[in-house]
Amino acid sequence: MGWFKRLREGIQTSTRNKMEAPDGLWYKCKSCKETTRTKEMKEQFWVCPHCDYHVRIGSGAYFEIFFDAEPTYLFEELQSKDFLKFTDLKGYDERLEAAQKKTNLTDAISVAHGKVNKRDLVICAMDFSFIGGSMGSVMGERISRAIDYCIEQNVPLMVISKSGGARMMESAFSLMQMAKTSAKLTRLAKAKIPYFSFLTDPTTGGVTASFAMLGDMNFSEPGALIGFAGPRVIKETIKRDLPEGFQTSEFLLDHGFLDFIVHRRDLKERMSDILFMFDKASQAEEAA
Amino acid sequence: MIFLEFEKPLEELYDQLARIQEIGSKGDVDVSATVDSLEKKIKQTRRDIYSSLNGWQRVQVSRHPERPYTQYYIENMCRKFVELHGDRAYGDDKAIIGGLGTLDGQTVMLIGHQKGINTKMRQYRNFGMANPEGYRKALRLMKTAERFDIPVVCLIDTPGAYPGIEAEERGQAEAIARNLFEMAQLKVPIICIVIGEGASGGALGIGIGDRVLMLENTWYSVISPESCSSILWRSWEHKEKAAEALQLTANHMLEFGIVDGIIKEPGGAAHLQPEEMAKQLKRRIKKELAEIKEMDVDTMIDARIEKFAAIGEFQEA
Numbered sequence: 001m002g003w004f005k006r007l008r009e010g011i012q013t014s015t016r017n018k019m020e021a022p023d024g025l026w027y028k029c030k031s032c033k034e035t036t037r038t039k040e041m042k043e044q045f046w047v048c049p050h051c052d053y054h055v056r057i058g059s060g061a062y063f064e065i066f067f068d069a070e071p072t073y074l075f076e077e078l079q080s081k082d083f084l085k086f087t088d089l090k091g092y093d094e095r096l097e098a099a100q101k102k103t104n105l106t107d108a109i110s111v112a113h114g115k116v117n118k119r120d121l122v123i124c125a126m127d128f129s130f131i132g133g134s135m136g137s138v139m140g141e142r143i144s145r146a147i148d149y150c151i152e153q154n155v156p157l158m159v160i161s162k163s164g165g166a167r168m169m170e171s172a173f174s175l176m177q178m179a180k181t182s183a184k185l186t187r188l189a190k191a192k193i194p195y196f197s198f199l200t201d202p203t204t205g206g207v208t209a210s211f212a213m214l215g216d217m218n219f220s221e222p223g224a225l226i227g228f229a230g231p232r233v234i235k236e237t238i239k240r241d242l243p244e245g246f247q248t249s250e251f252l253l254d255h256g257f258l259d260f261i262v263h264r265r266d267l268k269e270r271m272s273d274i275l276f277m278f279d280k281a282s283q284a285e286e287a288a
Numbered sequence: 289m290i291f292l293e294f295e296k297p298l299e300e301l302y303d304q305l306a307r308i309q310e311i312g313s314k315g316d317v318d319v320s321a322t323v324d325s326l327e328k329k330i331k332q333t334r335r336d337i338y339s340s341l342n343g344w345q346r347v348q349v350s351r352h353p354e355r356p357y358t359q360y361y362i363e364n365m366c367r368k369f370v371e372l373h374g375d376r377a378y379g380d381d382k383a384i385i386g387g388l389g390t391l392d393g394q395t396v397m398l399i400g401h402q403k404g405i406n407t408k409m410r411q412y413r414n415f416g417m418a419n420p421e422g423y424r425k426a427l428r429l430m431k432t433a434e435r436f437d438i439p440v441v442c443l444i445d446t447p448g449a450y451p452g453i454e455a456e457e458r459g460q461a462e463a464i465a466r467n468l469f470e471m472a473q474l475k476v477p478i479i480c481i482v483i484g485e486g487a488s489g490g491a492l493g494i495g496i497g498d499r500v501l502m503l504e505n506t507w508y509s510v511i512s513p514e515s516c517s518s519i520l521w522r523s524w525e526h527k528e529k530a531a532e533a534l535q536l537t538a539n540h541m542l543e544f545g546i547v548d549g550i551i552k553e554p555g556g557a558a559h560l561q562p563e564e565m566a567k568q569l570k571r572r573i574k575k576e577l578a579e580i581k582e583m584d585v586d587t588m589i590d591a592r593i594e595k596f597a598a599i600g601e602f603q604e605a
Contacts, residue, residue, distance in 0.1 A: 088520035137600035182468035229451030
């Protein structure tokens with residue numbers, strides 16, 4: 001006979017009064033709803049150990065995954081400005097300020113030069129938390145300068161895309177960043193410097209329709225949303241449901257637009273192998 | 289005649305004119321003086337209306353059902369034209385047309401979005417919204433032109449690239465991206481002209497050139513005012529506000545340095561004097577081509593890349 005007896009069936013605590021698990025301790029998977037210790041999630045590179053769901057992570061986390069040590073950040077001095085005085089429900093300048101405060105980032109893309117198993121690589125990585133990873137003038141300029149830098153220093157370039165597309169608040173200027181980055185990539189190609197496009201969840205719109213699809217290799221993580229038009233727009237246009245698995249990285253691989261899909265825990269080794277294969281000096285060393 | 293909402297004063301004048309002319313046709317009264325003054329008034333009213341259009345009104349003019357489309361310009365500018373079909377990989381997109389034509393004896397490769405002129409044709413042309421094979425056809429034609437040293441002329445008029453299941457399957461994003469990349473380094477002169485709607489990646493997909501020009505009543509934007517309204521204002525009602533906020537008119541684009549020039553529309557709007565419009569378009573294309581041809585190929589490509597690389601507004605803290 002127990003000491004306590006349940007008088008009423010079911011859970012009585014209302015959702016509002018329920019204790020939130022402290023942010024730092026447990027992580028609840030968006031996909032399978034299982035909880036995992038945050039410490040373990042970090043060790044697993046933010047991949048759910050129960051269902052393999054790849055949690056969206058930011059530029060800093062990817063730099064940590066790829067680079068051997070703290071990289072050198074580049075072009076941080078470039079900042080967005082509200083040159084059109086664009087105001088919808090909120091002013092663009094307010095949005096910028098709020099995003100910078102929230103994320104502690106200067107814009108939706110960060111550029112860093114570091115080493116991947118001792119080989120040089122420049123990575124431009126996006127943050128979805130900064131106005132949806134949207135592409136404005138700063139993103140275009142940072143990528144453009146990264147291209148110049150890579151040509152100058154003879155270092156391969158990787159862009160990690162994670163973006164809803166162009167930043168509407170910069171109107172045609174954001175559209176033209178597609179032209180700008182793609183045009184500049186012709187120079188990188190001419191200089192025979194490899195360009196790797198890593199498309200992560202989610203990559204859509206103008207980002208997909210420009211530099212993200214132009215890699216010497218295009219690759220992704222499992223289960224990422226990648227497309228030109230967003231699923232909602234397509235659904236509204238064709239007025240029927242979208243097939244299962246539509247616009248996932250597996251779908252893109254199947255249709256011939258990705259070279260491979262790689263699990264996050266294998267990212268660094270895969271990249272390291274590829275960098276070796278493009279690095280004639282290292283190959284000569286190993287052959288000798 | 290079709291009148292847009294802001295053309296109401298014009299519609300009334302035309303009604304009056306019709307009534308007077310009817311009276312005149314019965315032969316009892318001499319109405320010629322009244323007709324003359326009415327016609328003058330119509331001209332003046334039209335000039336007044338069209339000289340002060342706001343962003344949303346220009347969007348409406350750019351979509352005017354009587355506005356000339358790519359095919360009209362080709363037929364009126366070229367004595368000879370051979371349409372070329374297909375991307376050689378999947379099919380022939382009806383929303384982008386292209387082919388070899390002659391401008392006063394000079395061969396050019398003409399490529400452009402094509403909208404339909406009636407309900408049936410609008411569907412056939414998919415409302416000027418191209419699929420990946422459209423962009424790939426365009427690129428194939430440009431590559432052909434490059435091989436034979438023939439300049440390329442692109443006429444832009446689209447509400448956007450088609451957002452459909454098949455478009456995604458066949459790589460809409462890749463097709464547009466590839467065009468941006470290849471057009472940036474094409475070894476022949478490219479002139480792009482927005483003749484109607486310049487919406488987003490669908491427009492830009494044939495929009496990289498040594499010269500990018502716009503007709504007076506056209507717009508160029510990252511998104512249509514309607515879609516912008518629905519995303520940022522969460523309703524379709526704010527399209528006028530969105531059009532203002534996007535600053536999408538030809539004047540804005542020229543001021544921003546995003547395009548290189550504006551071509552005036554005779555009589556206020558292209559659909560009023562389409563033949564004259566085609567004449568002026570041809571004259572301008574020939575003039576720009578002559579200028580670009582002065583450059584050697586490498587200088588031309590460098591200038592083209594630098595032109596687009598210079599676009600962007602930011603601060604250096």
